[in-house]
Amino acid sequence: MEIIQIVGLGLLTTVLVLIIKEQKPMFAFLLTAFTGITIFLFLIGKISSVIQVLEDLALKANINMIFLKTILKIIGIAYIAEFGAQIVRDAGQESIASKIELSGKILIMVMAIPIVSVIIETVVKLLPA
Incomplete structure (x- = not known):
């Protein structure tokens, strides 16, 4: 039950951050960031398992791997x-967080162009001339 470990770590960190935040706000932020990274690294193995299953399914379905890798x-x-x-x-920088989110959306849009192009080409081929 990995989720119990993750939630336990999150709750423990939250309590520590609330205690430390009054005296050392920078240390509290670093503890929060470190915990987030630790949880992410803990899940890397799970993520790679999901990717492997998706790649196997794509091969069985004869789907072009370029599309799967792009997705x-x-x-x-x-x-x-x-x-x-x-x-x-968490560090209190809402403006920078918004810029990160905007950058992610733009990069996603750029990466989706080849897939959208193939979909449009397929639809156009299906339409009567």
Whole structure:
């Protein structure tokens, strides 16, 4: 039950941060950031398992791997941008967090262009001339 460990770590860190925040706000922020990174690293193995299953399914379905890799990169950008924005927001920098989120959305849009192009081309081919 990994979720119990993750929630336990989160609750413990929250209590420590609330205690430390009064005296050393910078140390409290570093503790928060470190805990977030630790949880993320704990989940890397799970993420790689999911990616492997998706790659196997794509091969069995005869789907072009370029599309799957692009979608996985898009998902990765979304998660990383959200994670970074949350850490920056925890530090009280809402403006910078918003810029990180905007950057993530723009990068996702850029990466989605090849997939959108293929979808549009397919739809156009299906339409009667």
